[in-house]
Amino acid sequence: MPEIRFPDGASRSYPDGVTGFDIAEDISKSLAKKALAVEVDGELRDLKRPVEADSEIRIITARDPEGLELIRHDAAHVLAEAVQELFPGTQVTIGPVIEDGFYYDFAREEPFSTEDFEKIEAKMAEIVDRDEDIVREVWDRDEAIKYFKSIGEEYKAELIADLPENEVISIYRQGEWLDLCRGPHLPSTGKLPKAFKLMKLAGAYWRGDHRNAMLQRMYGTAWADEKALKAHLNRIEEAEKRDHRKLGKEMNLFHMQEEAQGQVFWHPNGWTLYRALQDYMRRRQDEGGYKEIRTPQLMDRKFWEESGHWGKYRENMFISSIEEEDKVLAVKPMNCPCHVQVFNQGQKSYRDLPLRLAEFGSCHRYEPSGALHGLMRVRGFVQDDAHIFCREDQITDEVKKFCSLLQRVYTDLGFDDVKVRYADRPEVRVGGDEIWDKAEKALKTAADATGLDVLYEPGDGAFYGPKLDFVLRDAIGREWQVGTIQADFNLPERLDATYIGEDGEKHRPVMLHRAILGSFERFLGILIENYAGAFPMWLAPTQIVVATITEDAADYAREAADTLRKAGLRVETDLRNEKINYKVREHSNAKVPYIAVVGNREAEEKNVALRAFGEGGKKQEVISLDDAVTRLSGEALPPDLKTS
């Protein structure tokens, strides 16, 4: 007679062999109907498995996160059953739950096509309608292997063979179909809400290894009800509207073309944005005690051999040569070795440290063609890079300073949700334990002091030192790894960087590699998507458009625009022979922060009718041109120059 305790503290005893379903039914008929699984002492189980011992249980429905996972997991199984029914000879492999849905990897000679989706979805619905009982069975390992081999499921057989010795081999049967699975599952296929949709088709390597066969992966999404599915599809649509590649074209920010794969042609609008961001970063860095430098693009192969890049990073480097000189040069993929060269000029004293060398360093890396993605992953980019050369005992202080600078910048740029990832020593590494101890302690202390959420990733540091990575969450919840600070005990050694200490002896400085934005290209991509193109005034390529109602106001419009321009604002005029409605619509669509409408009335009084973007438009205000200059030029100041 197991004694069952419920989440609300109540408890009851039930006869032996009682199942989660029985208990749910005992509570209420409607709960039994909605029940998907049961959590027994924290472990998720099938509804129909007997609860043997005294335990605490919770009935899981579609409202619980666990319930949603079960739904997605079952959707994957139903998909697999549907596919095997429709396409005999297809082998099943794995089908896990992922964020917002699931996928299933199939092995089949002929390719699937998205045109098959409709048919497969219909078959899935049919399987749901059949309401097949989903039954758990425990099999003998060898028998299971034999069985799956006998029906031609080589991948499944391999999976079972690779399971640990003591693992229970559970098989789930739904109707005629069965699959190896840890479970748990819904009680029957009829419990799967018809709120699923197949989304896309892609190739994926068996077990994620590119040396293995390529399988065909079907992605799907599944939800508790149709409303949730619709909401999800809506979110996808919203995200597509923000796509920086789409907005980049619409707003005439940049373009890319095949002759310069993975490299950006910045248009005037985009370059204005770029410059605004770079100018801002430059001021923040100057303020933070950095010295800006500029180093060469092309360096001799011998140099990269010394730095170690030729050995380790060769396949990512663009190589150049010139017949006349019989030399091989490489385009720099990173700035660090060059910065060490600057450090190495002349003799450095401990008094020179910390030395913070910054460069908006243009780098090129050969990225595999399949990795390229708009501004987010490019082959030519500019880093907001800097290297801090310091003594070991200065690491803590420098990392802390960096963290506060970085937080300042992220806040200014509109990102409030930031996380830190702290990664310490990997198995294979350079440098003694003593210095790793120091550096790890410094990074960890600084990370904790930021007040941000810290994720610990043991063993995930670089071979040359521990690191902190910073992750932003954007307006629609996506995460981006941007900033980083990494201690490096290796490069100063390789490139023989030294300083003279208080003791008059030569010492090795520690080098801190750090970036806040990462690359301007990628960060601008993130900014475009975060703001959905509606930039704050200081970043907006065009800050204000002066638009005329009729031709009569053209002279005044020019005069007003000049006045605003002289106050440092980025102003355009729209004197076209078009109706004001048309102009307002066009500039609103272009997300220009302000439209100053001028007609005869404004011209006579030296006023402007100001219309701010995004306020429903109705909040227009007629103010004097002078007031507009004061107000707008104040509003257009970058965050670091604003007094308030």
Added chain:
RNA sequence: GCCGCAGUAGCUCAGUGGUAGAGCGCACCCUUGGUAAGGGUGAGGUCGAGAGUUCAAUUCUCUCCUGCGGCACCA
């Protein structure tokens, strides 16, 4: 790099085995209109590149290039 899909006007896209079409944009004309699309006329295309099948290819087949979605990669 691997798998799948795609490439037609400046943009978004329709279409066909007999050398192409829409909307927007652009140019010109009419209209001078007070806060999210006024009207008319017109220009604009080697239908991604190459090869093959065919009397005939933008359309079918193959190769390549580029893009997109994943996978792998991102020290």
